[in-house]
Amino acid sequence: MSKKEFYGKVSFTGQASFSLKAKDEEDAEEIVFEEIEGIKLLLKDGSIIEITGVEWDLISEARRGNVSQPYISDFEIEEQK
Numbered sequence: 001m002s003k004k005e006f007y008g009k010v011s012f013t014g015q016a017s018f019s020l021k022a023k024d025e026e027d028a029e030e031i032v033f034e035e036i037e038g039i040k041l042l043l044k045d046g047s048i049i050e051i052t053g054v055e056w057d058l059i060s061e062a063r064r065g066n067v068s069q070p071y072i073s074d075f076e077i078e079e080q081k
Contacts, residue, residue: 007052013069013070013071013072014039014071015071015073016036018032020032025077025078025079028077029075029077032058032075032077033058033060036058038054038056039054039056041054058075059072059075060074060075061074061075062074
């Protein structure tokens, strides 16, 4: 029996923690949103899956209302004291 080719999409959410040095909080927020370029998806060695594209965006504010999504919250940044 020969194998058939399949295509599809899978959605994902997550969070990334960070630390950085900046002039002030506004500068720090700007750096985060400008410097993070992409998410790298890692596959197991020898995987038969080929990643053909990834679309994503940084989230500054979580959705409001009755529908919550895991790992999504408002952008948070604070100065270490």
